[in-house]
Amino acid sequence: MMTTTHDTTDGTHGHYTPAERRTVRKNLVGIGMGNLLEWYDWNVYASFTIYIAAHAFNDADPASALLSTLAIFAVGFIARPFGGFVFGWIGDRKGRKYSMTLAIVLASFGSLAIALLPSYETVGAWSSLMLLLARLLQGLAHGGELPSSQVFLSEVAPAKHRGLWSSWIYVSGTTGILAGVLLAAVLNLTLTAEQLDAFGWRIPFAIGAVAGLYTLYLRRNMEETEAFTNIEKSGAPKRNIFSQIWEHRLGALQVIGLTIGITVAYYAWAINAPTYANTQLGMDRGLTLWAGVIGNIVLIVSLPLWGMLSDRFGRKPIMIISAGAALVLYLPIQAWLRNDFLVLVLSVSLMSAILAGALAIMPAMFSELFPPEVRTSGIGFPYALAVAAFGGTAPYIQTYASGQDYNWFPLYTMALLVITLITVFTVPETKGKHLG
Structure with missing residues (x-):
């Protein structure tokens, strides 16, 4: 690293x-x-x-x-x-x-x-x-x-x-x-x-x-980081945190928009895919767990590679490639899934490698959206809210939708990925930005 x-x-x-x-x-x-x-x-x-x-x-x-x-x-x-x-x-x-x-x-x-x-x-x-x-x-x-x-x-x-360091998260x-x-x-x-x-x-x-x-x-x-130490040395008066977040509300909304599509796709494929394969496709629980382990190893290996690419080509191109590929390939890979260990491993690994592009650089991208005096507040609440509301409910929604006459969960995830892609185009390129 x-x-x-x-x-x-x-x-x-x-x-x-x-x-x-x-x-x-x-x-x-x-x-x-x-x-x-x-x-x-x-x-x-x-x-x-x-x-x-x-x-x-x-x-x-x-x-x-x-x-x-x-x-x-x-x-x-x-x-x-x-x-x-x-x-x-x-x-x-x-x-x-x-x-x-x-x-x-x-x-x-x-x-x-x-x-x-x-x-x-x-x-x-x-x-x-x-x-x-x-x-x-x-x-x-x-x-x-x-x-x-x-x-x-x-x-x-x-x-x-x-970008490379950010992938460590x-x-x-x-x-x-x-x-x-x-x-x-x-x-x-x-x-x-x-x-x-x-x-x-x-x-x-x-x-x-x-x-x-x-x-x-x-x-x-x-x-302590130099950015925070400089705030303390400046002696600037502490402003009300609510007013600061409101002042940077666009950044907070961008954090939510960038998070929701990626986090739901991540929970669906990297976290809940083994359970889905076991309960919906009838695969052996032991085999599905090992498929999940392999997929997560692929994710770990892919993360720093995407981080390095973002340092060379920029955050926005990597986010667009990652979210765009997940959007385009979601239905084909979902349709390919069946009661087959190799197919499950390849599906989970491919989606994990794709999503790793966005996951690797989001910490850096989020931090680059805010000034140091409101950086953790500006990220903390909107990010945790998005993960709780969308990521936390993803396994339940995926399981529920799978039991319906028509499984609409892929369309739900794809709609959120579209929102993420739209949000990417509203964000300035921040590669190499000095964080103060």
Whole structure:
């Protein structure tokens, strides 16, 4: 991920000193670990829903307990826009580093609370309430982590390589998803069903909490970005955050427009495709999970390549190619899907590689739309709102539409991709922009 050169303050192309290399590694590891854990926490909850339901709710009615556990999963999505707003405000007032550090504290505390969750048999409805509060904390943290880390990474990246560096957000996040999937697979292989029910399901959350402590240490030792430090040095009075967001409302709307099409397509293909293949096409669950793993590996490999291309040719061409190709190929690839492992792998991998173009550069593109004093706020709330409203509902809508006489979900996704493409044409080219 790290390039060996950087842009010096006089605009020349220089080399990193040993001290600068250490700072770069510290920043990338600190951002990557936190982002990885956020996505890991999100995924392991979904993987162990059945076991959580049996402990946090009355197991006399397993169906009701499962639905209640899934409802609490949805609550985490609802909390994300609030986290985006609150942590965006913190990032613009107290610093990007402070916001990211607080986010990892909340996320780790939420994981620890789930790992130590008392059973419904022991404390009754208090168990359900504790689970709800833990998921609220994780939702707030996840809503705040992404904009804060996106802005931090964009501000410390060399202007000429910001697209490449920006891809680290989804590289680390997708790695977190894979880590959760692989850990779930290992636990299922090494523990009996009784052991998983007794204590095994708590292990992933305990690991998340412990890893969070290490990430906290990393982030406390990171240096604040120069862009925020310059704001503090200027001594300019702090303006009302609502008025600032309103002043930059076009940028906030552009964040939403750029996000909705890509995020729904991403959730449909990179996240929910294995479940769709299992429930709608009748494929073996184990095979569909491996198809998802392969697709996510393709996504990880593709991200930095697209980031480098955006640094050379611009953000807008890459966004147009990525969203446009996803739009044009969506129906043909959807029609090609059938109960065939190789077809599923190729379909998921192809769409993942295409969507990686937009995913890689969105953190840089968003940061380049706003001035430093409102950068995390301007991104945080609209981005988290778009992801919660469209990405969070995508698996449900996809499953519901698939059960109808006519599956209209592809058309729904394509309409959102059209909105994303239209939005791209309203955005100025920002490649190489100085972020202040």
